[in-house]
């Protein structure tokens with residue numbers, strides 16, 4: 551039987567919301583998948599762990615990008631847009647749906663997972679959040695997360711945050727020549743961008759591991775980052791690129 555994008559999203563949501571992941575409780579977090587010019591995204595208030603096929607809505611990306619790009623648009627226009635989707639789909643999209651939109655607009659991502667992992671938030675809610683993006687600690691971190699994660703300052707979730715991330719992504723891609731796979735939001739949580747459900751779960755798990763290693767390293771004198779030339783080497787050597795391609799393709803049942 552063929553796996554549909556909706557099947558993929560339900561399965562991803564349940565795995566991301568599994569208490570063993572320690573990445574989301576209650577209504578925290580959201581997931582989406584790109585389907586052509588649309589995005590399927592979690593409806594507002596859904597508990598990831600118990601996600602069902604009826605818990606997702608279809609959102610047209612072009613209309614959403616136009617809304618975000620319109621400087622005149624504010625909370626009232628977002629509310630009208632979400633209400634129109636609710637009338638058509640029966641549910642309102644998650645308030646963080648607009649952030650998923652800008653990630654699909656600016657990158658090649660086909661699946662996006664947003665969560666609030668306890669271990670990563672320990673750093674994101676501390677005065678040491680930069681450690682998550684200042685350097686790499688070990689080779690597998692680079693293989694899974696790449697070498698250019700993005701850290702976003704705290705901004706009110708919704709259209710303001712979506713606009714700010716849109717700008718930051720443009721700057722980031724211009725500077726590094728590639729989109730980030732891992733996006734960290736101060737005092738909030740993380741976004742994982744990938745080609746498959748398995749890849750975004752792998753990215754989320756690796757972000758949690760990096761956070762735990764950083765916290766441990768800081769308890770014994772401080773983190774020692776890898777030399778930048780060694781980071782570059784892992785990021786570009788052929789066997790690691792091969793391993794990365796395998797990780798991205800793992801469980802590739804996306805549309």
Ligand SMILES: [Zn+2]
Nearest residue numbers: 579646738739
């Ligand atoms: Zn969130």
